[in-house]
Each structure stands twice: as structure tokens, then as C-alpha cells.
Amino acid sequence: MTQAVHAMRQERVRPIMDKIKALLDARVKTTPPKSLLGRAISYALGQWERVMVYLEDGRLQPDNNAAENAIRPFAVGRKNWLFSGSPRGAKTSAAIYSLIETTKACGLNPFEYLLHVFERLPYACNENDLKALLPQGMSKNDSA
Structure with a gap:
């Protein structure tokens, strides 16, 4: 990955990802875990490490x-x-x-x-x- 792509992702994307993570962490405490939203939040938090690899590997795209x-x-x-x-x-x-x-x-x-x-x-x-x-x-x- 080029330094420019890495720097751009750290500067622009990481703050957005940090906000999303903070929102998920806050909502998981107040959302019933068996509700649809609760299951979605749990799933997202369970996949978080895999999602964050995007910030480090420039070959990865944010979608499939x-x-x-x-x-x-x-x-x-x-x-x-x-x-x-x-x-x-x-x-x-x-x-x-x-x-x-x-x-x-x-x-x-x-x-x-x-x-x-x-x-x-x-x-x-x-x-x-x-x-x-x-x-x-x-x-x-x-x-x-």
C-alpha cells in the first residue's frame, strides 16, 4: 500500500470508524440483545477487527x-x-x-x-x- 493511501485512510477514514465504533459500544448497552438491532450491533462488533484491516491494507475496498x-x-x-x-x-x-x-x-x-x-x-x-x-x-x- 502506498504511503499516500495509508495516510489518507488514517486521516479521513479512521475518525469516521472511531465514531461508528463508539456509537456501537454505546448502543450495545441500551439495546435488547435479542432484538434485530441488538443482533446487528453484536454482529458488527464481532466483525470489527476484520473491518479495521481496511485501514491498514490498501488493496482492500470498503465494499464487495x-x-x-x-x-x-x-x-x-x-x-x-x-x-x-x-x-x-x-x-x-x-x-x-x-x-x-x-x-x-x-x-x-x-x-x-x-x-x-x-x-x-x-x-x-x-x-x-x-x-x-x-x-x-x-x-x-x-x-x-
């Missing part, structure tokens, strides 16, 4: 939006996948979805990547040729 956005297509399509036709069809769908998401995670255009693979796959003669077609081993220029 990136992960949520990556899995959204799967959550939306979950009911549709019940109709894959067979266990083999479901496995095939899962493999294709995994390949496409990996392609995106590697910064490649899925359409261009698949075009590249389909053009070269017939000429793959061994395991190394096949591994070379995986998105992890390709640059953006390879699939163009």
Missing part, C-alpha cells in the same frame, strides 16, 4: 461490489440452469461460463478470445498446445 458484480449473472441465471437438460449439460454450461468469466478477468474480449480459440483449436496437437489456448496465458494482442 466487484465480487457481487462478478457473480450477478450466475444468481440471475440460477433458475434457468435447472433446465440444462442433463447433468452433462449442466457441467458443460458451467465449464463455458467459467471460461468466459476467466477470459473477462484476464482483460480479454470474450468474442475475440473464442474466435481465436476456434481458429487454432483444430491444430492443437498436445497438452501444451491446449494450455496455450487458455485465457490465463494470453495477452490482449494474442486474441486480436
Whole structure:
């Protein structure tokens, strides 16, 4: 983490986090523990050390939006996948979805990547040729 990010989080975020913690500590004493609010406060206090790691590690984001956005297509399509036709069809769908998401995670255009693979796959003669077609081993220029 850069010094600038660390300094910014210490200067701007830590005071906010300290206020939230003080509020939670005060409210936990006056809120019935079995109420919804009481359980939420207890949960938040139980996770507090994990939350505070954010101040020290610049790689961490204050939310999980990136992960949520990556899995959204799967959550939306979950009911549709019940109709894959067979266990083999479901496995095939899962493999294709995994390949496409990996392609995106590697910064490649899925359409261009698949075009590249389909053009070269017939000429793959061994395991190394096949591994070379995986998105992890390709640059953006390879699939163009």
C-alpha cells in the first residue's frame, strides 16, 4: 500500500470508524440483545477487527461490489440452469461460463478470445498446445 493511501485512510477514514465504533459500544448497552438491532450491533462488533484491516491494507475496498458484480449473472441465471437438460449439460454450461468469466478477468474480449480459440483449436496437437489456448496465458494482442 502506498504511503499516500495509508495516510489518507488514517486521516479521513479512521475518525469516521472511531465514531461508528463508539456509537456501537454505546448502543450495545441500551439495546435488547435479542432484538434485530441488538443482533446487528453484536454482529458488527464481532466483525470489527476484520473491518479495521481496511485501514491498514490498501488493496482492500470498503465494499464487495466487484465480487457481487462478478457473480450477478450466475444468481440471475440460477433458475434457468435447472433446465440444462442433463447433468452433462449442466457441467458443460458451467465449464463455458467459467471460461468466459476467466477470459473477462484476464482483460480479454470474450468474442475475440473464442474466435481465436476456434481458429487454432483444430491444430492443437498436445497438452501444451491446449494450455496455450487458455485465457490465463494470453495477452490482449494474442486474441486480436
